[in-house]
Amino acid sequence: MNTALYYFSGTGNSLSVARSINNQLEGSELLPIVGCLKQKPIKVNAQRVGIIFPLHFMTVPRIVREFLKEAQFVNAEYIFAVVTGLNPKIGNALSQIEKYLNKAGVKFNAGYFIPMVAAHFPYVKLSKIKEPQKLYQEAQDKVLKISESILQLKNEFDKEAAVFGDLKLLVSKKQEHKESFLSVGEGCIRCGYCMQVCPFQNIRLNGKQVEWLDNCHQCLACLHFCSRSVIEYKKLSIGKPRKHHPSVSLNDIALQRQIP
Missing domain, CATH: 3.30.70.20 (Alpha-Beta Plaits)
Known part of the structure; x- marks a missing residue:
């Protein structure tokens, strides 16, 4: 099964995760969402598709939403998403991805969160992260587990804390x-x-x-x-x-x- 990993990254966390997953999946291709949006229509021909991005304002970044609106999933049999961030489960990223994929007529099979050293920090008071190398290692360990699940085509989702539902998307649009x-x-x-x-x-x-x-x-x-x-x-x-x-x-x- 061929794999396409579509990623967006502002400070490198999501790119590092995408690279690590790419290294674990034979026949995988790493594709930047920003560059892909310069060519339309966007035809996603891979059978296994990953979407990897950071949490922005508790939801999906605008560039990723634009990509999902344009993407045509031609041969997709298994679609997963990986979200990075300080506490990426707080928001509605996975539920938003599912809505866009439903509109595209394809199934959302798996979704994961990977806590990373904070980078996208507006409106959040942050202290200095203790032991960042430990957090990076924990992220890498989870990437390996996620990669194994992807290879097995597991249908599973990390639980998100979408307390305010679509309010997250509204906050994002205001920014x-x-x-x-x-x-x-x-x-x-x-x-x-x-x-x-x-x-x-x-x-x-x-x-x-x-x-x-x-x-x-x-x-x-x-x-x-x-x-x-x-x-x-x-x-x-x-x-x-x-x-x-x-x-x-x-x-x-x-x-x-x-x-x-």
Whole structure:
């Protein structure tokens, strides 16, 4: 059974998980959602399909929702999703994925959550993560278990705590295109890292200014990969640690823009 793993990642957590699953499944292909959306129609020809992404505002990121609206699942026999985040079960990501797949006329077979070192942190007070390497190892251990379940085509779901149901999607929509939430503090050296890393090419350097355009998905890649940690999300990020997955580089995130 051939496998296609569609992923979106802002700070590397979901990409690291997608890579690990890809290594466990023979004949698997790793495909960036951002790049796939540049070619329409999107025909998903694989028999086994994975969708891997971070939790954004307690729900599915906008780019993933756009992908699911466009995707045509031609030969899918088994579809699974893996959600990463600080506490990815708090939200309605899996139930939203199921709704989109139902509209597409295909069955959602399995869904999993993998807690990771926090990266997408708006509106959440975070302390410094203790023993991040332990958390990364626990994530890798769960990836191996998930991969085994996928190989066995198990129908199973981690339980999510979707207390407020569709309110999560409403909160997410209210954050879309909020470029004004992002700003650059003192100490910017105009290195261009933010412009280079943005999966949506939504940042430009204009003289001494860093400017966000009108297609911000608030993945916060720019904030976490900033070479001087001077990009802020309103006042909510001040004093908080910047985190991106240690195995994922700025270039890895930027490569999502390429058409596969």
